[in-house]
Amino acid sequence: MKERVLSIRDLSISFKTNHGVVNAIRGIRFDLFKGETVAIVGESGSGKSVTVKAIMGILSSNGFINSGKIDFTYHRDDEVVKKDLVQLSKKEMRQHICGKRIAMVFQDPMTSLNPTMTIGEQVMEGMIHHYGTSRKEAFKKAVELLELVGITDAQKRMKSYPHQLSGGMRQRIVIAIALSCDPEILICDEPTTALDVTIQAKILQLIKDIQKKKNISVIYITHDLGVVAKVADYVAVMYAGKIIEKGSVDEIFYDPRHPYTWGLLSSMPDVNTVDEELYTIPGTPPNLLRQVPGDAFAPRNHYAMKIDYIEEPPMFNVGGKHRVSTWLAHEKAPKVSMPASLKQRIEKMKKEAE
Amino acid sequence: MEPILIVKDLKQHFTVNRKYSVKAVNGISFEIYPGETYGLVGESGSGKSTTGRSIIRLYEPTSGEIIFNGHKISGKMSEKDIKELRTKMQMIFQDPMACLNPRKKVVDIIAQGLDIHHLYKNRQERLEKVYRILEKVGLSKEHANRFPHQFSGGQRQRIGIARALVMNPDLIIADEAISALDVSIQAQVVNLMKAIQKETNTAYLFIAHDLSMVKYISDRIGVLHLGHLVETGTTEEIFTNPIHPYTKSLLSAIPAPNPKVERDREVLTYRYEESGIDYTQGKRQKISDTHIVLATDEQLKEWTK
Numbered sequence A: 001m002k003e004r005v006l007s008i009r010d011l012s013i014s015f016k017t018n019h020g021v022v023n024a025i026r027g028i029r030f031d032l033f034k035g036e037t038v039a040i041v042g043e044s045g046s047g048k049s050v051t052v053k054a055i056m057g058i059l060s061s062n063g064f065i066n067s068g069k070i071d072f073t074y075h076r077d078d079e080v081v082k083k084d085l086v087q088l089s090k091k092e093m094r095q096h097i098c099g100k101r102i103a104m105v106f107q108d109p110m111t112s113l114n115p116t117m118t119i120g121e122q123v124m125e126g127m128i129h130h131y132g133t134s135r136k137e138a139f140k141k142a143v144e145l146l147e148l149v150g151i152t153d154a155q156k157r158m159k160s161y162p163h164q165l166s167g168g169m170r171q172r173i174v175i176a177i178a179l180s181c182d183p184e185i186l187i188c189d190e191p192t193t194a195l196d197v198t199i200q201a202k203i204l205q206l207i208k209d210i211q212k213k214k215n216i217s218v219i220y221i222t223h224d225l226g227v228v229a230k231v232a233d234y235v236a237v238m239y240a241g242k243i244i245e246k247g248s249v250d251e252i253f254y255d256p257r258h259p260y261t262w263g264l265l266s267s268m269p270d271v272n273t274v275d276e277e278l279y280t281i282p283g284t285p286p287n288l289l290r291q292v293p294g295d296a297f298a299p300r301n302h303y304a305m306k307i308d309y310i311e312e313p314p315m316f317n318v319g320g321k322h323r324v325s326t327w328l329a330h331e332k333a334p335k336v337s338m339p340a341s342l343k344q345r346i347e348k349m350k351k352e353a354e
Numbered sequence B: 001m002e003p004i005l006i007v008k009d010l011k012q013h014f015t016v017n018r019k020y021s022v023k024a025v026n027g028i029s030f031e032i033y034p035g036e037t038y039g040l041v042g043e044s045g046s047g048k049s050t051t052g053r054s055i056i057r058l059y060e061p062t063s064g065e066i067i068f069n070g071h072k073i074s075g076k077m078s079e080k081d082i083k084e085l086r087t088k089m090q091m092i093f094q095d096p097m098a099c100l101n102p103r104k105k106v107v108d109i110i111a112q113g114l115d116i117h118h119l120y121k122n123r124q125e126r127l128e129k130v131y132r133i134l135e136k137v138g139l140s141k142e143h144a145n146r147f148p149h150q151f152s153g154g155q156r157q158r159i160g161i162a163r164a165l166v167m168n169p170d171l172i173i174a175d176e177a178i179s180a181l182d183v184s185i186q187a188q189v190v191n192l193m194k195a196i197q198k199e200t201n202t203a204y205l206f207i208a209h210d211l212s213m214v215k216y217i218s219d220r221i222g223v224l225h226l227g228h229l230v231e232t233g234t235t236e237e238i239f240t241n242p243i244h245p246y247t248k249s250l251l252s253a254i255p256a257p258n259p260k261v262e263r264d265r266e267v268l269t270y271r272y273e274e275s276g277i278d279y280t281q282g283k284r285q286k287i288s289d290t291h292i293v294l295a296t297d298e299q300l301k302e303w304t305k
């Protein structure tokens, strides 16, 4: 049996704003298993960052969890501990969980680095704080970590300040900090967005190696489907605060079922895309300040049916690990298949993989 | 046709302390023509952002020459040239949050350039311009009175794009402008940038690391490494006939949305220190009228064997 590290159930989160309440997360459920990687994809504003911030207990002050639980199972010495992170206080999270057992690499490296501290101090801080490592030992480990994430001249760079580094170097520092305390879960929110492909390839490989060596579990947020293909075991596609399709990486890439997922896959430039326009999903996501009737994707869905505007679709089990939330998956729904151009693309991908 | 931008042997060095200086950009030359997109790619720290920032004069170039719209904008500039530069050249930044004033409403952030240079007749026109541009970047009127922190990362980036577009510039320097956006919005923005380019003949210096998008949007591409432009050519030339080993390694690292292929992809490694190549010894070698590689004669012979 695979060991379940994180189990999220019925999580619902809102934010109070001047304009009313934003229902950012509207009931999501997924599991993370030991040593595996879950990738979360979805449009900007779909709730990816809010979801992982809830796991870290760092929602902004106007945010609150309406319902749901986040069960985290970990090992303390020989004991197996299970905690619902929703119930922990900010202080407990900071002392025992954040940065130590669950570490996060943020979307925006500048906001997670302290501009007044050298990067060396920042990499050493967690080890000293959480584990009482001696400065000498911490320094040595910090240099090793910097080398591990591909910083040349690591010893010299220990004394640099964040603003003296390029965007990509800063992000690698943030990754080094996240890894410094040997976490059990590593959450990466667009960690390689600022990086070029060669460094990205190195960092993805690095995360994979560390994952294998230490058996850590990873939640990976990205909009780069190439990256998803490379890192993920399991993929969750989010739309307007919900997971609308999930499954193994192969199920999602070779047999997508939700029209939104079709749209996402179609909008990437293909190697053969020449001058024609890129495909885009029409319209914009719904305003989450209002209640969304029926399927939130309906107004943008070329295949929408009457029921889509009235009732929210449940999660249909379409075999294997594959689940999809669209009325199209209902047994009585008319048979529609993905757009021909996407079908061709997938056929070609399958051929390349042979 | 005259280039809209000419960069000649640009150098940008930073002094970190008395013993240590970073040669972020170390003698690069290229041109951009009206209405075209020049993609600048290269690894993190290779000097892409620095190049963009030197061109728009956020930095004082160490040496070299920059000519924009026929005016020399390196060295001392006249008031008129400064105004030309500040309106006709716009930048979209890599780091959306860092460049949006958190205390200003979106409408005022976008209208800032219009305000400074008095580019409207009345409040109504100002507002209309902002609304039109918001819609163009996939946001709505309702967003105009919100503050930046109330947006997701991707939404913020669209605000930055709107702020540049509203000025109707001749050249936009887009530094990782779409990197923080999800694919479907990336596609929207790229289509949008292309459509605007067709309509207005705006040129783009498109800095990005996502090579599949760079490939799609660019007419020509420059490959930067350690502050040197190691190769430049048409998109076709770079992708089908890369000469420089660094370019080759870069191309081999592009991840494809194909899980079975990705699981055992081999990335070509390239380590400058071990390659025996010294960029300062290289000459700009012409492969074709548009395709140039930085190499010594021996290297060129070896790489084109």
Ligand SMILES: Nc1ncnc2c1ncn2[C@@H]1O[C@H](COP(=O)(O)OP(=O)(O)OP(=O)(O)O)[C@@H](O)[C@H]1O
Pocket: A015, A016, A017, A022, A024, A042, A043, A044, A045, A046, A047, A048, A049, A050, A051, A060, A062, A063, A107, A288, B149, B150, B151, B152, B153, B154, B155, B180, B182
């Ligand atoms: N502090 C806040 N106050 C009000 N609304 C918020 C707040 N933080 C997030 N939101 C809203 O919650 C929704 C989800 O935001 P989130 O940051 O999770 O998006 P995301 O999926 O990470 O997008 P991106 O890909 O752009 O980073 C958005 O509609 C956003 O506007």
Ligand SMILES: Nc1ncnc2c1ncn2[C@@H]1O[C@H](COP(=O)(O)OP(=O)(O)OP(=O)(O)O)[C@@H](O)[C@H]1O
Pocket: A163, A164, A165, A166, A167, A168, A169, A194, A195, A196, B014, B015, B016, B022, B023, B024, B042, B043, B044, B045, B046, B047, B048, B049, B050, B051, B094, B209
């Ligand atoms: N103000 C500065 N002072 C000192 N060094 C700097 C400064 N700005 C940039 N550098 C250095 O110049 C080099 C080039 O940085 P630049 O930000 O141009 O890289 P980049 O190609 O944009 O990288 P990325 O893809 O990570 O954004 C780096 O080594 C960086 O540390």
Ligand SMILES: [Mg+2]
Pocket: A048, A049, A050, A107, A189, B152, B153
């Ligand atoms: Mg986010």
Ligand SMILES: [Mg+2]
Pocket: A166, A167, B048, B049, B050, B094, B175
């Ligand atoms: Mg940069």
